[in-house]
Amino acid sequence: MNIISRGFHSRRRNADDDSARVPPGQSVTHDFPVLSAGATPHTPLEQWTFSIENGGVMRTWTWKEFRALPSEPVTADIHCVTRWSKLDTIWEGVSVDTLLDEIDHDAGFVLAFCDGGYTTNLPLEDVTGGKAWVVYNYDGEPLDPEHGGPARLLVPHLYLWKSAKWVRGLRLLDEDEPGFWETYGYHMYGDPWREQRYSGD
Amino acid sequence: MAGTAVLGRLSWRVATVTTVVDETPRVRTITLDVPDWPGHVAGQHVDVRLTGEDGYRAERAYSLASAPGEPPMITVERLEDGEVSPYLTRELRLGDAFEVRGPIGGYFVWRPDDGGPLFLAAGGSGVAPMRAILRERRNSMSEVRARLLYSSRTLEDVIYRAELHDEDVVHTLTRAQPPGWTGYARRVDAALLREVAWPAEDGPLAFVCGPTSFVESVAAGLVELGYAPRRIKTERFGGMGER
Numbered sequence: 001m002n003i004i005s006r007g008f009h010s011r012r013r014n015a016d017d018d019s020a021r022v023p024p025g026q027s028v029t030h031d032f033p034v035l036s037a038g039a040t041p042h043t044p045l046e047q048w049t050f051s052i053e054n055g056g057v058m059r060t061w062t063w064k065e066f067r068a069l070p071s072e073p074v075t076a077d078i079h080c081v082t083r084w085s086k087l088d089t090i091w092e093g094v095s096v097d098t099l100l101d102e103i104d105h106d107a108g109f110v111l112a113f114c115d116g117g118y119t120t121n122l123p124l125e126d127v128t129g130g131k132a133w134v135v136y137n138y139d140g141e142p143l144d145p146e147h148g149g150p151a152r153l154l155v156p157h158l159y160l161w162k163s164a165k166w167v168r169g170l171r172l173l174d175e176d177e178p179g180f181w182e183t184y185g186y187h188m189y190g191d192p193w194r195e196q197r198y199s200g201d
Numbered sequence: 202m203a204g205t206a207v208l209g210r211l212s213w214r215v216a217t218v219t220t221v222v223d224e225t226p227r228v229r230t231i232t233l234d235v236p237d238w239p240g241h242v243a244g245q246h247v248d249v250r251l252t253g254e255d256g257y258r259a260e261r262a263y264s265l266a267s268a269p270g271e272p273p274m275i276t277v278e279r280l281e282d283g284e285v286s287p288y289l290t291r292e293l294r295l296g297d298a299f300e301v302r303g304p305i306g307g308y309f310v311w312r313p314d315d316g317g318p319l320f321l322a323a324g325g326s327g328v329a330p331m332r333a334i335l336r337e338r339r340n341s342m343s344e345v346r347a348r349l350l351y352s353s354r355t356l357e358d359v360i361y362r363a364e365l366h367d368e369d370v371v372h373t374l375t376r377a378q379p380p381g382w383t384g385y386a387r388r389v390d391a392a393l394l395r396e397v398a399w400p401a402e403d404g405p406l407a408f409v410c411g412p413t414s415f416v417e418s419v420a421a422g423l424v425e426l427g428y429a430p431r432r433i434k435t436e437r438f439g440g441m442g443e444r
Contacts, residue, residue, distance in 0.1 A: 002252065002299055003215055003252060003293075003298050003299055004252055004253070004254055005251045005252060005253060005288065005293075005297065006254075006292070006293045006297070007288070007297055008251045008252070008253045008254075008259075008288050008292070009253045009254070009255065009257060010253065010255075010257045010284065010288075011282075011284045025258075025260055033413065033437070033438075034413040034416075034417070034437055035437050036435065036437070037308055037309070037434065038420065038425045038430055038433050038434060038435055039420035039421060039423065039430050039433050039435065040417060040421065041430070042421065051217075082262065083260065084260075105222070108418060116430060117431060118429075129361070142376060146413070146417055165438075171220075180308075181308075184306065184307035184308050185305065185306070185307055198211050198305065201211070
């Protein structure tokens with residue numbers, strides 16, 4: 001199909017946009033836009049925990065315990081399904097590898113669960129091997145609540161809805177099951193380089 | 202609430218412009234004729250794709266501003282440094298065509314069976330999906346109470362002005378007010394919400410759409426009033442600021 005819009009042309013002045021680092025259909029932004037489905041939760045740190053749910057067994061860290069885990073700096077490009085990308089974002093947090101280290105399991109998938117009831121699903125191999133973190137600092141500062149603070153998942157190689165804000169844990173699963181946006185027709189996997197925005201893409 | 206999951210591949214369809222209405226100096230509503238349009242639910246959006254003569258393509262998402270059963274309409278606010286919105290609000294003529302796919306989205310939606318009372322809060326062109334909801338409520342003869350809190354910069358920036366006369370709307374004009382203006386004249390804050398929003402005891406269902414700062418303050422204010430977080434649905438302007 002080839003519908004040409006007379007007089008429509010690129011107005012991009014931003015050289016970044018042509019970079020090989022920007023997936024198809026995305027534009028680079030220098031802001032940090034906010035997108036979420038509801039009100040921003042504010043869980044006090046003394047009530048905050050992070051859990052790995054493995055069958056019926058829970059491994060839970062308090063905020064203090066969590067912050068005592070080895071952390072690492074992460075610099076990554078992030079890509080939102082609403083078509084913005086942001087390059088070289090700087091985070092700090094705990095690798096999911098570290099969290100799973102002491103857990104004996106043979107799961108193939110995880111479902112991240114969050115304050116406010118949000119969930120998102122990921123294959124285990126996409127959150128292990130140095131590909132995913134639970135981050136609590138952005139650009140050297142504690143992560144703002146509207147960007148997912150106190151802690152969010154960061155899985156930069158997938159569309160940003162997979163990097164669940166306000167994350168409180170990961171449920172280990174044998175079978176993939178759709179999370180929040182996935183139930184509403186968003187793609188189960190969400191690879192920005194293949195433009196997997198909606199189910200069927 | 203049942204989701205309207207997008208099943209199978211969403212295909213691009215040709216949309217032909219049948220009507221354009223300049224709502225304000227910066228905002229235009231475009232009615233589209235889309236063969237085999239599958240129908241939509243109030244609150245859903247479409248992706249619009251423009252292709253230039255050199256093959257350059259740009260896609261943006263726009264909320265549907267019409268009710269189910271009506272032809273798809275989008276309301277576009279021009280952002281001068283944008284790429285798609287200046288084209289849609291200035292260059293586009295009747296009979297022109299571009300591609301759309303959708304409808305998309307199953308969360309920020311309202312069906313008459315979802316009930317209410319409805320508290321709708323819109324900032325600027327965030328009023329587009331609220332118009333779809335209000336029209337759907339009217340067309341379906343729903344008896345659900347609905348009130349719209351609508352924040353605009355000035356009176357000239359108020360979109361759907363005539364149509365909204367027939368609805369329960371509370372305006373606030375944040376930047377300038379005409380002489381004799383007796384309505385609100387400030388950004389939405391907790392005190393304003395307390396006066397305008399349905400009481401939490403009524404178990405309202407809230408939809409909030411607008412720029413991030415607006416959505417953040419309204420959603421937080423409603424939680425503070427005792428609204429159930431799960432009954433506050435928000436939609437924020439996308440990253441590029443374009444709708």
